[in-house]
Amino acid sequence: MSPRESDTTATGPLTGRRVAVIATDGVEQVELTGPLGALVDAGARVDLLALESGEIQAFDHLDPGDTFTVDATVAGSDVTDYDAIVLPGGVANPDALRMDEDVVAFVRAHAERGGPIAAICHAPWLLVEAGLARGRTLTSWPSLRTDLANAGATWVDEETVVDRGVLTSRNPDDVPAFGREAVKLFAAGDTHDHRLKENVGAID
DSSP states (O other): SSSOOOTTTOOOOOTTTTEEEETTTTTEEHHHHHHHHHHHHHHEEEEEEEESEEEEEEETTTTEEEEEOSEEEEETTOGGGGGGGHHHHHHHHHHHHHTTTHHHHHHHHHHHOOOOEEEEEETHHHHHHHOOOTTTOOOGGGHHHHHHTTTTTTEEOOOOEETTTTTOSSSSSGHHHHHHHHHHHHSSGGGGGGGGGGGOOOOO
């Protein structure tokens, strides 16, 4: 998959916007492809950013799924090129990403600029690492509940939660709702100019 773009003749609520999907090996496939499809259908250009160039291996729970071509590395990308970030889940994927300084810095810098972020399942681990959980109401895979609470978040068991520019969801069953809410969140405002500081919570 080269840069993911909608039909050039099509228009939608995300036309003109560019979204970074950050993932690595172990990503839950439906949590990658579902939101990506919703964003492209809404007119966005979507780039898959990873730790290394080449391909990443997706999984369907514990079973290997498809491989996906990386558009660019996180370290080699400029956060100011992107209007929004999507963080898919899986267990191994966000666990590896939260240990990478370039990824954490990229997500934090995006939030500091007021850019919206959508994270599903285990991906809110990255919100904790980037200092974005404190003071927010978030949801996630249930096993992250204590981690998020310890990071200062209020955890709720809801399909989707949006709090000051951050969208979270619980699991693969929530992917359709997650995609719809991501389109709504990312469509707010005017491309790069829509990033407002008041949309950002406390950053440690």
